[in-house]
Structures are given as structure tokens and as C-alpha cells.
Amino acid sequence: ARAWRGIVEEYRDRLPVNENTPVVTLQEGGTPLLPATRVSELTGCEVFLKVEGLNPTGSFKDRGMTMAISKAAEDGAKAVICASTGNTSASAAAYAIRAGMTCAVLVPQGKIAMGKLAQALVHGARLLQVDGNFDDCLELARKLSVDYPVALVNSVNPYRLQGQKTAAFEIVDALGDAPDVHCIPVGNAGNISAYWMGYTEYARDGISSRSPRMLGFQASGSAPIVNGAPVTSPSTIATAIRIGNPASWKLAEQARDESGGLIDKVTDRQIMAAYKLLAAEEGVFVELASAASVAGLLQAVEAGRVERGSRVVCTVTGNGLKDPDWALAGASSATTVPVDALAAAQALDLA
Numbered sequence: 565a566r567a568w569r570g571i572v573e574e575y576r577d578r579l580p581v582n583e584n585t586p587v588v589t590l591q592e593g594g595t596p597l598l599p600a601t602r603v604s605e606l607t608g609c610e611v612f613l614k615v616e617g618l619n620p621t622g623s624f625k626d627r628g629m630t631m632a633i634s635k636a637a638e639d640g641a642k643a644v645i646c647a648s649t650g651n652t653s654a655s656a657a658a659y660a661i662r663a664g665m666t667c668a669v670l671v672p673q674g675k676i677a678m679g680k681l682a683q684a685l686v687h688g689a690r691l692l693q694v695d696g697n698f699d700d701c702l703e704l705a706r707k708l709s710v711d712y713p714v715a716l717v718n719s720v721n722p723y724r725l726q727g728q729k730t731a732a733f734e735i736v737d738a739l740g741d742a743p744d745v746h747c748i749p750v751g752n753a754g755n756i757s758a759y760w761m762g763y764t765e766y767a768r769d770g771i772s773s774r775s776p777r778m779l780g781f782q783a784s785g786s787a788p789i790v791n792g793a794p795v796t797s798p799s800t801i802a803t804a805i806r807i808g809n810p811a812s813w814k815l816a817e818q819a820r821d822e823s824g825g826l827i828d829k830v831t832d833r834q835i836m837a838a839y840k841l842l843a844a845e846e847g848v849f850v851e852l853a854s855a856a857s858v859a860g861l862l863q864a865v866e867a868g869r870v871e872r873g874s875r876v877v878c879t880v881t882g883n884g885l886k887d888p889d890w891a892l893a894g895a896s897s898a899t900t901v902p903v904d905a906l907a908a909a910q911a912l913d914l915a
């Protein structure tokens with residue numbers, strides 16, 4: 565066994581890098597593929613969680629960002645920019661620091677989790693809160709990257725998806741073959757597209773015998789792909805996927821159709837229930853958007869769209885610590901006790 569080196573070195577021969585690419589890494593990837601005992605019981609499937617919240621900045625974005633920033637460095641970029649619902653900006657800010665670049669981020673005012681805001685700020689990003697939604701931010705970031713010397717590192721940057729496809733490689737490497745079904749939250753629709761690239765690449769090269777059905781889940785108030793039309797004022801408590809006009813819309817539909825999968829929506833209530841289930845019964849603290857994959861699996865099993873006995877991987881995309889308000893909201897408050905063992909024992913119902 566040797567130490568994990570980050571996704572670019574681990575999968576170098578499958579990524580568009582060469583000897584001149586300065587690899588900018590925080591040793592992302594190599595995340596757990598965790599058996600989900602309770603979700604397996606509930607669904608009659610063999611369910612695993614791909615725990616992407618354990619990446620360096622706490623989300624799957626790091627896989628894409630190591631590639632995007634490395635390629636920007638190769639091109640001599642001095643500054644990068646992104647629009648974000650929070651995780652992309654946190655990741656871009658951290659990787660830009662490693663590369664010695666400046667980073668500008670555009671986020672929808674008042675609509676991103678506190679932890680993510682803190683990450684962008686602590687890593688020294690130039691943060692603009694835009695009086696608009698994510699889709700407005702992305703349009704602005706695109707314009708700025710065209711008119712000014714600043715490289716765009718959103719998932720419309722093709723290197724992002726290249727990096728993110730490595731999560732599918734890791735899953736096949738761990739299981740020995742592709743799962744039957746892969747469930748994943750859908751926001752800007754880059755990640756579902758990246759997984760599909762990864763799975764089909766491995767199948768094409770005979771490393772896996774097949775590719776899974778891709779099941780993507782949007783929040784019901786932000787479900788443009790399911791509805792078949794952009795949503796002008798997207799809403800959901802899962803702010804990470806509060807997106808009305810996904811940039812990778814067509815690629816996501818392609819992943820759905822080529823895999824015989826589906827893209828469906830889950831309500832905020834279902835997302836919240838799955839979030840609590842993961843925390844209380846699996847010991848895995850994810851952010852709300854991440855729970856959409858598990859909420860969606862439960863719904864799909866219920867509707868008979870996933871067969872019992874299937875092997876299923878759910879990507880949980882981000883760490884729950886980014887947005888602890890929702891956890892605190894549902895919890896009973898802590899009891900205060902004096903420095904006294906008996907009082908503590910009584911408060912714990914031990915005595």
C-alpha cells in the first residue's frame with residue numbers, strides 16, 4: 565500500500581494532462597464507498613454511499629477543480645472566476661491558493677450556506693454576492709471570462725468533468741464492476757454527466773462489463789430537466805441544487821437516455837427525511853442537496869423503478885458541516901449541568 569496521491573496522479577493515463585501540466589492538488593479523491601446498512605434494509609437493495617463530503621474542501625467539486633486549476637496553470641492563467649451555490653467557490657478558492665492565483669466568486673446573495681461562504685473568505689477569494697440567482701451568476705461569470713483575463717472554472721469548463729469522472733472509476737475499482745444503478749443529485753447537471761463519462765469509458769475499455777442506469781434527482785422546486793423547461797425562480801431548501809437552467813442539461817439527458825435511467829424530482833420534505841435518516845441511522849452527515857440521491861432511491865424503489873436485489877451506489881456530494889443550521893433546527897437543545905458526576909449521570913438518565 566502507498567499513500568493516495570490525488571486523482572490526477574492516480575488516473576493520469578485517463579486524464580488530459582501531460583508532463584508540462586503543473587499538477588495542483590490537495591490529494592482529493594480516494595473517498596469511502598460505504599455500505600449503507602439501513603438504506604439497504606429499507607430498499608431491499610445492496611446500497612453503498614460514495615461519501616464525497618470527505619474531499620479536502622468537503623465536496624466532490626475538488627475532483628474537477630484539481631483538473632481545472634492545473635490546466636489553467638498550464639495555460640499561464642493568473643486569475644480564475646466561478647459562479648457558485650457555494651461548493652464550487654469553496655473549492656476554487658482553495659485550489660487557486662495552491663496555484664498562486666487569485667480567485668473571484670459570484671454567489672447568489674443570501675442563498676448559500678454559511679460554511680461555504682466561510683471557506684471562500686478564509687482562502688482569500690474575492691467574493692461578490694449577486695442580487696440574483698445562480699443562473700444569473702453563471703451568466704455574469706461567463707461574460708467576465710470572455711471580456712477579461714480570468715479563466716472560468718465552472719463545470720462548463722470541460723476539464724472539470726474530466727476530473728469528476730474519476731469518482732466512477734473509483735467505484736468500479738472498489739466493487740470490481742459497475743453497480744446496477746447509480747443515484748445522484750442534479751443541479752447544474754455536470755456531475756451526472758461526468759459519472760456517465762467515467763462509467764462508459766471503463767466499460768468501453770473492458771475494465772467493467774457494463775454501465776449502471778443513471779438516476780438523477782432534482783429538488784421539486786428546481787426541476788427544469790424533469791419539467792422540460794427552465795425554472796425562472798428556482799426554490800428549495802437544498803441551496804446547492806437551487807438551479808433553474810442547468811448548463812449541462814443536454815449531457816444529463818444523454819446520460820439518462822443512454823443508460824436507460826431517469827431524472828426525477830424529490831420534494832424538500834423527502835430530502836429532509838433522507839438527510840435525517842443518513843445522520844441518525846447511517847452515521848453519515850451530509851448536506852441537504854446530497855440527500856436527494858437517497859431520497860430519490862427510496863422513491864424509485866417504492867415506485868417499482870429499481871428492482872430489489874440491485875446493487876446501488878448513491879453519491880452523497882457534500883459534507884453536512886457546511887450547513888449545520890438544519891441539523892441544529894431539528895435537534896433538542898443541550899442540557900447544562902454543574903461540574904458534578906451525579907448531576908451529569910442524572911441528566912443522562914444513568915442514575
Ligand code: F0G
Pocket residue numbers: 623625647648649650651652653719749750751752753754755756804805851853854881882
Ligand atoms: N450536491 C452538492 C453538494 C452541490 O454543491 C452541487 C452543485 C450538486 C450536488 C449538483 O451537482 O451541479 O454537477 O449537478 N453545486 C454547484 C456549486 C452548482 O456551485 O457548488 P451538479
